[in-house]
Amino acid sequence: MRIMLVEDDLPLAEALTALLVQSGHAVDAVHDGASAEALAAAERFDLVILDLNLPEMDGLSVLRALRARSDEAAVMILTARGAPEDRVRGLNLGADDYLTKPFDVAEFEARVRSLxxxxxxxRRAILTLGEVTFDLTSRRFFTPQGGIDLPARELALLELLFTRAGKVVSKETIVQSLTSLDDSLSDNAIEQYVSRLRRRLAPYGVALRTARGIGYFIEAPASP
Known part of the structure; x- marks a missing residue:
């Protein structure tokens, strides 16, 4: 999933970026409100993690601009401002969650997963296709023989396809979901990831198919 982190505390921004990237997410970090607004207008994100006390443009103004454009990204406010009136205002403006600093890292990760x-x-935390089960809480895949250990990029791709099982996911969507502005992902790299995943899944009744010229989709073929 693609995340924009808006945080002007540089050490915290670096730590959270590393944490999210390690979990397989593509992260673009910006450090002021004006940059956040410009990036959100130009790119699509699944989640925006938004501080309120920002230079150039405060976080609530960024949030207001997002929702005025009907931007459907989930928004988590992450701020030191914990007064009830601040929470109410943020949620009323369209935030989906509100977490105050200092915070527990495990709780932060759980809220990100939930959003x-x-x-x-x-709605469910467990998805099953063929003999493969995906636990959305731990973000792990399991077979009857145990867990499937995957590199972060392959995990992110399989998660994207698994949560949209039966639907074609375009190459453009894959690139947008798996990369930040500082990353690149070639068609050849995507094909290599798909090939490796296809071999891993085939023994468990899950087919990863190519929609030629468009993208890929995953399914459990019906038994003959």
């Missing part, structure tokens, strides 16, 4: 699950339209 991204909701953003994908998923």
């Amino acid at each position: 991204l699950r909701r953003q994908a339209g998923l």
Whole structure:
């Protein structure tokens, strides 16, 4: 999933970026409100993590601009401002969650997972296709033989396809979801990831198919 982190505390921004990237997310970090507004207007994000006390343009103004454009990205406000009136104002302006600093890292990660699950339209925490099960809480895949250990980029791709099972996911969507502005992802790299995942999944009744010229989709073929 693609995330924009808006945080002017540089050490905190670097730590959160590293944490999210390690979990397989593509992260663009900006450090002032004006840059956040410009980037959100130009790019699509699944989640925006937004500080309120920002230079150039405060976080609530960024949030107001997002919702005025009908931007459907989930928004988590992450701020030191914890007064009830601040929470109410942020939520009324369209934030989906509100977490105050200092915060517990495990809780932060759990809230990110919950928002991204909701953003994908998923109500259940466990998805099953063929003999493969995906636990959205731990973001791990399992087979009857145990867990499937995947590199972060392959995990992110399989998660994207699995949560949209039966639907074609375009190459453009894959690139947008898996890369930040500082990354690149060639068609050849995507094909290599798909090839490796296809071999891993085939023994468990899950097919990763190519929609030629468009993208890829995943399904459990019906038994003959």
